[in-house]
Structures are given as structure tokens and as C-alpha cells.
Amino acid sequence: MDRFSERISRGKLAVFNSLRKRATENGIPVFLVGGPVRDAVLDVPVNDLDFVLVGDALPLAEDLTSELGGKVFLHPRFGTATFEIDGDWVDLVTARKESYFSPGSLPEVSASSLEDDLARRDFPINAMALPLTGDFSEVIDPHLGLNDIASRTIRTMHPASFIDDPTRMFRAIRYEQRLGFQISSDTLSNFKDAITQGYGDAVSGDRWRHEFERLFAESQAFKMLIRAIGLGLLSTVHPALVDSRPLAILAGEDRLSPNDYLAALALPITITDGEQVIRRLNLPTDWARVVRDTIALQGIASSISGPSVKVSDLCFELQSFNDGAIAAFARLSQDPPFAARLSRYLDVWKHVAPVLTGDDLLKMGVPSGSKVGEILRELLVAKLDGEVATEEGEKAMVNQIISPES
16 A cells, blocks of 8 residues: 555546545545555556545535546436546545346435445455545455455355346456456356346446446456356357357457457357347447458458459458458458458558559540549559559550550
């Protein structure tokens, strides 16, 4: 804990110092909670700051914004506030308890105590708090999160946790793989029961998509997705999401993007299944296109991957496809020469254009109209296939087309 303030960015540090001063001088019951406490105990970088106030957090959030600058976004239904300062985002919430009236629904909330606020959380490792008073060293740990950290265990707060909120299954996998922990046997049994009993069906597509978004941002996302498939979680989202082999190809790759993960998930499935996944998760347009184009590329790969396929033919086939899908398909391809050609297309061939323009062709005597476009296309084909390489070569080709007997 001693180095906590050294490991957070300037905007977050400003919020932390202001709240700690208010807590110390004015007795405001505000606590650092959840993930940042866990990460501080683990002595790993703290990425997010979450604070709980026993009382109404919204006026305090507005007061902090007046003091420090930035913007505040209030969410009165849940008694929460998110504010942005110097590019950092910080959450301040009213201590609350939650009630789930149906599986997968958003909870009903009411203001309450710190004890109730910690009890509503997903896992004991995320149910610890630090008061912002005193020497900032005494962890409030009513659910034995410190024990779970010591034993490197992911454990739910109660047996019905995944029924109340099935998205916690994604979070269990994320924490397990990110931290190198292990889901406990009891929690794993509850996990599988929640899947078998179909509780994931009650979760909206938007909430599932949000979990994918958070998972895709993780450095070990491919491991998390493989684990999720192995445990049957992704089949809850759609029954076709059961093949982890393309994801295994991404092991050892660096700088992976959501496109890579989407393509790996889409590669083994059909067009019909892909459309159903897109609708189920309400995917944004760019992600939906990656899914569609990956499936389509898989369908035509055999016809455009051979060494006899001309560069121009390859380029015209690929020009309607999303660049992100092509790049991801190249990563996933088990045909190194074809993967190299796809990368070459993105880096070089798609940017090739004739030196001559339409105006140049008109000056050379090409009649206006569709003939100009036809000749420009012929020039592009010849350039891509290495038949012409210079402006003089292009002019000679044009003269041959318009005066074949000269």
C-alpha cells in the first residue's frame, strides 16, 4: 500500500488526494473499494479508482468537479457518478444494496451501508475496502478476499451469484486468466449449473456485448475466450460458438485487436450463424462487417489462394472486404504464402494506381465516356501483374489499345 499513490496517474491522484483530505478533515465516510484495493494488495498497477461514499455521492461528485475541473456524469437511478479529469475516469458511488427480481435483470438499488455495498459485489477479491483516513493500511475485508488472494482463488459471494447476474461468469474468467488464479470448485459447479439451466438466455445482447468489449481489451483475451468456450459460456451467447481452434492460433501474437478475436470466433461458423450472432449481440456496424467478411473470406479462400492466381484478380476480389477482416484473416490463415499475399495486398497492392489519369487519356485521344474507365482498369491490371512499370510503359499500352495497328 505504501506505493499506491506512486502508481496512479495525475487525474486519479488529484481525486484521491482531494477525497482523502475531505475524509480526514471532515470525517466524510468515503472508501476506496473493489479492484484498486485488490490490485494494491497484489502490488500490481492500479488502472481504475472506485470510491464508495456512505451517503449521497452525487453532490460530492459535483463538488469535486468544481474543485478539480473536468466533467461529471451523474446516474441518479444507481446513485453513481463518473467524472473525467485530465483524461482519467473515476467512479464515485453511493453505498447501496441490490436486489435481483429476475435472473439477468438489472438490480433494484437502495442507499445503504458499506457492509451492504461490499456484500453486493461479484467476488470476495473485489469486496474489500480501504478507508481514506488514518494511515491507509487497514483493509476492510468481511468476505475474506485477502484469503482468496493468498490462495489465488476466484470465488463467488454466494451460490446464486451467477443466477442473479450471469455476466459475472465472464468476469470470473477474466480475473482468473488475468491474475493467474483458479476458479474454485464450488464456484465452477455453480458456473456450469447456471449455463445448463439457461440463465444466460435472460441477459440482453447489449450486456453480453459489453462483456466482450471488456474482455477484448485484456492482454490475455485469447486465453479468456478459449476458457469461455471450454466451459460452455460462449454457447450460451450462441450455440455455434464452440470451436476454440482459431483462437489458439493467436497465441504468441502481439498487438491483437478486437478484429482478430471477432474473426477467430467467426471463422468456423456459417453465414446464418454469423447473422444470428450479430443480432444477438447487437454488434456495431464495424464489428458486424468483420464477422460477415471473415465468413465470406473463408468461403472464397480456396479460389484466391493458389500461386497461379494473378495479383490483379486477388485485388479485385478483396477490394470489397473490410481491411480489418483481411488483416485478421491473414493472422489466422494456416497457409503462409496466402497470408503473405493478403498482407501484401493491405500494405502495397491496394494502393497501386496508374500514373496516367483520365485527363491524360483524353489528351492522348481516348474518347470521353466509359472507354476512359475501361482503359484505366486495364492499366491497373497490367501494373498489378507486373506488365507495365513506368509512365512510358503505360502510354505505350494506351497507344496500343487506341491504335492497335500502329
